[in-house]
Amino acid sequence: xxxxxxxxxxxxxxxxxxxxxxxxxxxxxxxxxxxxxxxxxxxxxxxxxxxxxxxxxxxxxxxxxxxxxxxxxxxxxxxxxxxxxxxxxxxxxxxxxxxxxxxxxxxxxxxxxxxxxxxxxxxxxxxxxxxxxxxxxxxxxxxxxxxxxxxxxxxxxxxxxxxxxxxxxxxxxxxxxxxxxxxxxxxxxxxxxxxxxxxxxxxxxxxxxxxxxxxxxxxxxxxxxxxxxxxxxxxxxxxxxxxxxxxxxxxxxxxxxxxxxxxxxxxxxxxxxxxxxxxxxxxxxxxxxxxxxxxxxxxxxxxxxxxxxxxxxxxxxxxxxxxxxxxxxxxxxxxxxxxxxxxxxxxxxxxxxxxxxxxxxxxxxxxxxxxxxxxxxxxxxxxxxxxxxxxxxxxxxxxxxxxxxxxxxxxxxxxxxxxxxxxxxxxxxxxxxxxxxxxxxxxxxxxxxxxxxxxxxxxxxxxxxxxxxxxxxxxxxxxxxxxxxxxxxxxxxx
Amino acid sequence: xxxxxxxxxxxxxxxxxxxxxxxxxxxxxxxxxxxxxxxxxxxxxxxxxxxxxxxxxxxxxxxxxxxxxxxxxxxxxxxxxxxxxxxxxxxxxxxxxxxxxxxxxxxxxxxxxxxxxxxxxxxxxxxxxxxxxxxxxxxxxxxxxxxxxxxxxxxxxxxxxxxxxxxxxxxxxxxxxxxxxxxxxxxxxxxxxxxxxxxxxxxxxxxxxxxxxxxxxxxxxxxxxxxxxxxxxxxxxxxxxxxxxxxxxxxxxxxxxxxxxxxxxxxxxxxxxxxxxxxxxxxxxxxxxxxxxxxxxxxxxxxxxxxxxxxxxxxxxxxxxxxxxxxxxxxxxxxxxxxxxxxxxxxxxxxxxxxxxxxxxxxxxxxxxxxxxxxxxxxxxxxxxxxxxxxxxxxxxxxxxxxxxxxxxxxxxxxxxxxxxxxxxxxxxxxxxxxxxxxxxxxxxxxxxxxxxxxxxxxxxxxxxxxxxxxxxxxxxxxxxxxxxxxxxxxxxx
Numbered sequence: 001x002x003x004x005x006x007x008x009x010x011x012x013x014x015x016x017x018x019x020x021x022x023x024x025x026x027x028x029x030x031x032x033x034x035x036x037x038x039x040x041x042x043x044x045x046x047x048x049x050x051x052x053x054x055x056x057x058x059x060x061x062x063x064x065x066x067x068x069x070x071x072x073x074x075x076x077x078x079x080x081x082x083x084x085x086x087x088x089x090x091x092x093x094x095x096x097x098x099x100x101x102x103x104x105x106x107x108x109x110x111x112x113x114x115x116x117x118x119x120x121x122x123x124x125x126x127x128x129x130x131x132x133x134x135x136x137x138x139x140x141x142x143x144x145x146x147x148x149x150x151x152x153x154x155x156x157x158x159x160x161x162x163x164x165x166x167x168x169x170x171x172x173x174x175x176x177x178x179x180x181x182x183x184x185x186x187x188x189x190x191x192x193x194x195x196x197x198x199x200x201x202x203x204x205x206x207x208x209x210x211x212x213x214x215x216x217x218x219x220x221x222x223x224x225x226x227x228x229x230x231x232x233x234x235x236x237x238x239x240x241x242x243x244x245x246x247x248x249x250x251x252x253x254x255x256x257x258x259x260x261x262x263x264x265x266x267x268x269x270x271x272x273x274x275x276x277x278x279x280x281x282x283x284x285x286x287x288x289x290x291x292x293x294x295x296x297x298x299x300x301x302x303x304x305x306x307x308x309x310x311x312x313x314x315x316x317x318x319x320x321x322x323x324x325x326x327x328x329x330x331x332x333x334x335x336x337x338x339x340x341x342x343x344x345x346x347x348x349x350x351x352x353x354x355x356x357x358x359x360x361x362x363x364x365x366x367x368x369x370x371x372x373x374x375x376x377x378x379x380x381x382x383x384x385x386x387x388x389x390x391x392x393x394x395x396x397x398x399x400x401x402x403x404x405x406x407x408x409x410x411x412x413x414x415x416x417x418x419x420x421x422x423x424x425x426x427x428x429x430x431x432x433x434x435x436x437x438x439x440x441x442x443x444x445x446x447x448x449x450x451x452x453x454x455x456x457x458x459x460x461x462x463x464x465x466x467x468x469x470x471x472x473x474x475x476x477x478x479x480x481x482x483x484x485x486x487x488x489x490x491x492x493x494x
Numbered sequence: 495x496x497x498x499x500x501x502x503x504x505x506x507x508x509x510x511x512x513x514x515x516x517x518x519x520x521x522x523x524x525x526x527x528x529x530x531x532x533x534x535x536x537x538x539x540x541x542x543x544x545x546x547x548x549x550x551x552x553x554x555x556x557x558x559x560x561x562x563x564x565x566x567x568x569x570x571x572x573x574x575x576x577x578x579x580x581x582x583x584x585x586x587x588x589x590x591x592x593x594x595x596x597x598x599x600x601x602x603x604x605x606x607x608x609x610x611x612x613x614x615x616x617x618x619x620x621x622x623x624x625x626x627x628x629x630x631x632x633x634x635x636x637x638x639x640x641x642x643x644x645x646x647x648x649x650x651x652x653x654x655x656x657x658x659x660x661x662x663x664x665x666x667x668x669x670x671x672x673x674x675x676x677x678x679x680x681x682x683x684x685x686x687x688x689x690x691x692x693x694x695x696x697x698x699x700x701x702x703x704x705x706x707x708x709x710x711x712x713x714x715x716x717x718x719x720x721x722x723x724x725x726x727x728x729x730x731x732x733x734x735x736x737x738x739x740x741x742x743x744x745x746x747x748x749x750x751x752x753x754x755x756x757x758x759x760x761x762x763x764x765x766x767x768x769x770x771x772x773x774x775x776x777x778x779x780x781x782x783x784x785x786x787x788x789x790x791x792x793x794x795x796x797x798x799x800x801x802x803x804x805x806x807x808x809x810x811x812x813x814x815x816x817x818x819x820x821x822x823x824x825x826x827x828x829x830x831x832x833x834x835x836x837x838x839x840x841x842x843x844x845x846x847x848x849x850x851x852x853x854x855x856x857x858x859x860x861x862x863x864x865x866x867x868x869x870x871x872x873x874x875x876x877x878x879x880x881x882x883x884x885x886x887x888x889x890x891x892x893x894x895x896x897x898x899x900x901x902x903x904x905x906x907x908x909x910x911x912x913x914x915x916x917x918x919x920x921x922x923x924x925x926x927x928x929x930x931x932x933x934x935x936x937x938x939x940x941x942x943x944x945x946x947x948x949x950x951x952x953x954x955x956x957x958x959x960x961x962x963x964x965x966x967x968x969x970x971x972x973x974x975x976x977x978x979x980x981x982x983x984x985x986x987x988x
Contacts, residue, residue, distance in 0.1 A: 010551040012593035012845040015578055018545035020591055026541035042901050044879035044908030044927075047520035051512035051624050052546065052580075052610065053568070057504040074547070074578075076570040084509055084568075086546075097514055099506035106926045108911045116546060130545050141911035145890045149909070152898070284890075291891040292898040351506040385538035396639045396778075397785040404646070404786040407536050414538030415643070417602045417635035432600045433538075 017123030018130055028378045029369055032161050033114050033134055036363065039157045040112040040136050043149065048111040050093040052118075056083035058096045060350060074120050074129075086118035090135040091347065091360065098139045098358070099351035108140040114365075137360025139348065144281045147172075147315040147343055147359050148288040154319055154339060154361050155298045161368065162377035163321065168338075171302035172317045174282050175342070177265055178204075178250065178306060180275010184268065185239065185246040202237035203247060207306050210251060218251075219244055253303040258286045261301050281315060307340055316342035317361065325374050335371055339363040384434035386413040386489060389427075390420035391442040402439055402451070402485060409486045411493070430456060437492050445479065452479050455492050511617030512624055522872045523863060526655050527608050527628060530857065533651045534606040534630050537643065542605040544587040546612075550577035552590045554844060568614050568623075580612035584629045585841065585854065592633045592852070593845035602634040608859075631854025633842065638775045641666075641809040641837055641853050642782040648813055648833060648855050649792045655862065656871040657815065662832075665796035666811045668776050669836070671759055672698075672744065672800060674769010679733065679740040684768065696731035697741060701800045704745060712745075713738055747797040752780040755795050775809060801834055810836035811855065819868050829865055833857040878928035880907040880983055883921075884914035885936040896933055896945070896979060903980045905987070924950060931986050939973065946973050949986050 014020055021029070037047070056075055075085035087093050090113045098109060114134045123129055136153060138146045151170050158168050182188035187196040187203065206213075206221035213221070220226035222244040225236035239247070250268055255261040262283050269275025282301050289299050307316040321335035341361030348356035373379040388403045390396065399415045406413035416426045430438050438454040445451055458476040480488045508514055515523070531541070550569055569579035581587050584607045592603060608628045617623055630647060632640040645664050652662050676682035681690040681697065700707075700715035707715070714720035716738040719730035733741070744762055749755040756777050763769025776795050783793050801810040815829035835855030842850035867873040882897045884890065893909045900907035910920045924932050932948040939945055952970035974982045 009845055009847060010554060011549070012552065012590050013549065014545055014590075014594070015547050015549050015572070015576075016574075018547055020545060020595075021541075021543040023540045023542075026543045030541075042904070042906050044906060046517045047515075047524075048517075049515040049520045051508055051514060053509050053512055053612070053624065055505070055507065055509050058506065060504060074570060076568060078509070080510075082509075096506050096508075100508070101514075106923055110908065118547070130547065138911060142913075143887075143890065143911055145894060145909065146911050148894065149911075288891045288894050291895045351503055353503065393637075396637065397782045400639060400642065400782050401785045410536070412536050412538060414604065415639065417632060417637060417640050417643075419636075429600055 015129075017121075017128055019128055024379070024382050027382070028372075029132065029365065032369060032372065032378075033132075033365070035160045036134055036157045037112065037114065039153060039160050043110070043136075043153050045110040045112040045136050048094070048097065048113050049115065050087070050090075050097060050113070052086055052116070053084050054087050054093055054096065056085045058351075059085055059087065059092050072120055074118050088119050089117050090115070090133050090362070091137070091344075094135075094137055094139070094360075095347035095358075096351065098348045098356060102352070108138050108146070110136070110138045112136040132365035134363040134365050135360055137358060139358045140356055141359070142357040144285050144315060144343075145288060146357075147281075147317070148285045150341060150359060150361050151285070151299050151317050152289060152292060152294050154317070154341075154363075155294060157363065158319060158338075158368075162372055162375065163368075165298060167323045167375075168298075168319055168321050170299040170317055170319045171305045172282065172285060172299060172315060173301065173303055173305040174278040174315050175306075175312050176274050176278025176281065176314060177269060177303065178207075178278075180269030180272035180278055181246060181250040183272040183275060184270070185243040187237070187239065187243070190272075190274065199237045199239070202235070203239070204306060206237065207247070207251060207304075210304060215248070219248065222247055251304045254301075258283075258290075258296060258301045261303065262286070265303060278314075285315060307342055311344045311346060312342040313345045314343035315359070316340070319363075321371050323375070335374065337364075338368045338371060381434055383436050384412075384430075386411060386437045386439060386493075387426070387430040387433065387435045388413065388415045388439040389423065389430075390416050391423070391440065392446075393420050395441075395446065398441070398446070402441075402482075405486055406489060409490070411486070411489060437489055439485070439489070440477075441482075449482050450479050451482050451485060452477055453488055453492060509623075511615075511622055513622055518873070518876050521876070522866075523626065523859065526863060526866065526872075527626075527859070529654045530628055530651045531606065531608065533647060533654050537604070537630075537647045539604040539606040539630050542588070542591065542607050543609065544581070544584075544591060544607070546580055546610070547578050548581050548587055548590065550579045552845075553579055553581065553586050566614055568612050582613050583611050584609070584627050584856070585631070585838075588629075588631055588633070588854075589841035589852075590845065592842045592850060596846070602632050602640070604630070604632045606630040626859035628857040628859050629854055631852060633852045634850060635853070636851040638779050638809060638837075639782060640851075641775075641811070642779045644835060644853055644855050645779070645793050645811050646783060646786055646788050648811070648835075648857075649788060651857065652813060652832075652862075656866055656869065657862075659792060661817045661869075662792075662813055662815050664793040664811055664813045665799045666776065666779060666793060666809060667795065667797055667799040668772040668809050669800075669806050670768050670772025670775065670808060671763060671797070672701075672772075674763030674766035674772055675740060675744040677766040677769060678763060679737040681731070681733065681737070684766075693731045693733070696729065697733070698800060700731065701741070701745060701798075704798060709742070713742065716741055745798045748795075752777075752784075752790060752795045755797065756780070759797060772808075779809060801836055805838045805840060806836040807839045808837035809853065810834070813857075815865050817869070829868065831858075832862045832865060875928055877930050878906075878924075880905060880931045880933060880987075881920070881924040881927065881929045882907065882909045882933040883917070883924075884910050885917070885934065886940075887914050889935075889940065892935070892940070896935075896976075899980055900983060903984070905980070905983060931983055933979070933983070934971075935976075943976050944973050945976050945979060946971055947982055947986060 073085040073088050075083050078084050116130050117133050118130050151172060155170050159165060179188055182200055187199045189195045203222060206218050210218050217226060221236050222239045223236050225234055227233050253261060253264045253268060255264050262279055265279045286301060305316060305318050318337050319339035320337050323335055324332045325335050327333050339361060343359040345355055345357050386406055388399045390399055403413040403415045416429060436457050438456055440452040440454060455476040567579040567582050569577055572578050610624050611627050612624050645666060649664050653659060673682055676694055681693045683689045697716060700712050704712050711720060715728060715730050716733045717730050719728055721727050747755060747758045747762060749758055756773055759773045780795060799810060799812050812831050813833035814831050817829055818826045819829050821827050833855060837853040839849055839851050880900055882893045884893055897907045897909045910923060930951050932950055934946040934948060949970040
């Protein structure tokens with residue numbers, strides 16, 4: 001028999017689908033979220049930070065089975081056998097809070113929330129099981145003024161983080177108009193709203209795929225169904241050609257300006273009360289935004305926006321970045337959506353039995369960060385600290401005082417704390433840290449009361465375009481009095 | 495038989511031991527963490543944000559059993575039956591990262607981390623299952639210069655968040671000195687370090703209880719054991735009176751200044767190589783700090799600091815707030831510890847087999863926030879937004895433009911979005927929001943091109959000290975031109 005193995009060392013690995021964020025990954029996201037929080041705050045929204053853990057029953061949507069909770073969330077049973085889970089978004093916890101604290105919170109309650117959410121889904125390239133969301137919602141405001149406000153705020157938020165006007169568009173639509181179109185097309189019966197639920201679901205998903213499938217693909221899905229390239233068949237909604245025409249007309253209803261688009265939509269939903277109400281709401285939103293100076297170069301009515309989520313009940317919106325980037329395959333394409341939201345009226349009712357109107361928006365933090373990097377607004381190498389090198393380990397206290405002097409003057413600085421024996425390693429370390437300046441003091445300099453400053457940025461620039469001889473002849477370093485350390489470093493950093 | 499019940503509504507409840515944070519709870523903590531991050535950054539530390547989820551084997555310390563992971567962490571099995579868990583601190587994930595990315599990270603690696611951690615422990619008053627930690631650690635620096643730097647940085651961090659000099663003290667000790675004392679007392683055998691492990695554990699825990707048990711209680715625990723008031727017996731370390739005397743002498747070794755304390759410690763550990771090395775390290779730390787201007791009014795050597803955690807191997811430190819507060823029972827007491835840390839050299843070795851020196855500190859975010867509130871540095875009512883009230887719901891676009899004008903001038907402002915019918919509710923809402931100013935425009939004012947500004951802060955002050963008649967006679971409100979809205983509101987807020 002084989003001998004018992006000695007205990008295996010634990011693997012040093014981030015769990016599958018999770019990742020760690022280092023340095024500027026953290027600070028750039030933080031700067032972006034801080035700027036957005038500033039905008040949300042100015043609009044009167046208050047921060048809310050709920051616990052990461054919720055009861056599965058409060059989260060809803062996902063139900064536990066005997067062994068473990070369903071796919072979708074990370075869950076476990078607590079000591080009372082209650083199922084708990086990590087939140088999968090920031091909306092479900094808001095609905096719970098709005099119900100739990102309804103007697104204490106102001107009404108309407110405007111809140112923003114930023115933080116990680118967790119999804120127990122198959123990870124893939126760029127798809128992680130933990131990611132940030134950044135939401136703002138208004139609970140308890142039935143008026144579409146609340147929706148208009150969210151759209152204006154979204155526009156402001158995009159500009160404040162560095163997406164210039166013209167590079168984005170907030171597109172607004174209304175589920176009520178879509179329902180009106182469904183009614184006219186004969187797949188919504190106001191006297192029996194449950195009828196045709198399945199057909200409407202297929203229509204909604206088909207519309208959402210217009211970008212990818214094109215006109216013919218969507219028509220196939222509205223009708224008998226569609227076979228894709230791999231031969232897989234997707235069931236269609238079974239609409240007749242006339243019915244499908246009405247739905248297609250809705251998606252093509254966008255006109256040169258909001259008023260013309262509204263007029264076209266009004267034609268399309270003639271005879272549907274809910275449809276006309278929806279058009280009226282869109283017109284009201286457009287007027288409110290226009291009066292605040294948000295013209296169609298920032299926010300526009302666009303009937304092709306439907307949003308995938310089933311729970312929206314009124315206005316829906318989406319922020320799209322309109323500039324082009326090169327995708328993985330080197331093809332030019334529009335950057336696409338970075339944010340979406342809409343009005344949902346049934347999430348709080350789950351808890352209280354009373355309808356509570358709500359509307360909100362969620363910004364895709366990672367996609368927006370990627371956009372800012374694509375625009376060159378972020379991702380620049382952040383300057384590292386000034387490195388005080390160690391020539392003589394018996395004089396650590398001297399070196400530490402130099403770093404302290406620099407820091408007390410507001411300059412980021414540190415002493416090299418590795419093994420100081422090999423000076424080359426110290427300069428390699430400074431390089432890895434993107435240090436702009438190295439401070440050097442050997443015994444000779446100490447005796448003279450001086451230090452040497454090495455300009456590492458200038459040094460690198462010289463090194464790039466110079467031969468070794470030239471580089472040696474022009475060492476980017478100066479010997480200065482120890483007492484001038486702060487002033488001379490400041491000069492070099494300027 | 496009873497009829498089937500209709501499905502029960504989910505309970506709107508934060509899970510037991512968790513809590514939600516609203517408004518200033520969130521912003522005050524954020525402001526404090528931002529200020530600390532600033533200090534850490536200036537010292538050359540880089541941010542790291544690890545995932546909230548780790549494999550249980552990487553977390554260590556807690557091992558899963560068949561049914562569910564041990565007490566202490568929240569854990570579950572993933573689809574590959576691997577045990578995952580929420581991190582219980584920020585040090586274990588750092589050790590994992592330092593091992594996983596050892597070829598990419600600079601060495602030494604200075605990192606800071608701020609975020610929630612989770613403990614599956616019995617919740618109690620003020621004890622939650624999710625709370626924030628705020629850590630800074632240096633991995634790969636064997637020199638006590640790294641420990642001295644952490645102490646200086648901790649001192650700076652406390653001052654920058656608003657704990658004035660004189661109201662705190664960073665106290666430093668060294669486990670090596672304690673080990674030297676153990677050696678002299680005969681409970682540490684350098685040739686066989688495993689011997690007396692249990693006795694040393696008891697001694698460590700006894701010392702840590704000096705505050706609570708007093709001299710006699712600790713002596714009992716060092717000797718035969720101790721029976722507490724309830725009659726429960728705690729086993730002692732079995733030291734003789736002479737041995738105990740040596741340990742007690744260690745705790746009483748503090749003298750008027752660091753040099754005198756070091757001299758006394760040197761006497762106590764005479765004959766122990768490890769003990770003398772520890773004293774030497776303390777002297778080096780004190781010299782380095784002194785040279786940077788951190789005198790004993792900020793950082794001092796104090797032999798009574800031992801820190802509970804078993805894994806410290808060298809210097810240990812603790813920040814104590816020295817001002818007095820009133821506890822729940824109305825008794826005056828010192829605020830106590832808000833931060834602690836020390837040198838630990840074995841956490842990375844778990845993964846790699848190679849020793850990696852490390853030292854770091856963790857600030858107790860909630861206790862420090864409580865301290866700042868006790869000092870009146872935080873907890874003030876934050877001013878709410880200017881509220882634009884709604885007198886005529888057909889003119890929502892007008893009201894929204896007013897709010898937009900104010901916001902564009904940098905003034906926090908919102909339109910009342912509840913049901914506008916009852917104007918009293920609008921003012922109650924403004925009150926709940928701590929709004930400083932209400933903007934009012936009825937039909938008459940609209941006709942005249944004016945708005946009314948109601949100074950709610952002045953109004954509240956008047957109302958406090960005035961009869962109803964006086965209050966009515968001095969309404970703190972003015973009618974102004976609509977075009978002067980921004981300027982007049984700004985004047986009122988000034």
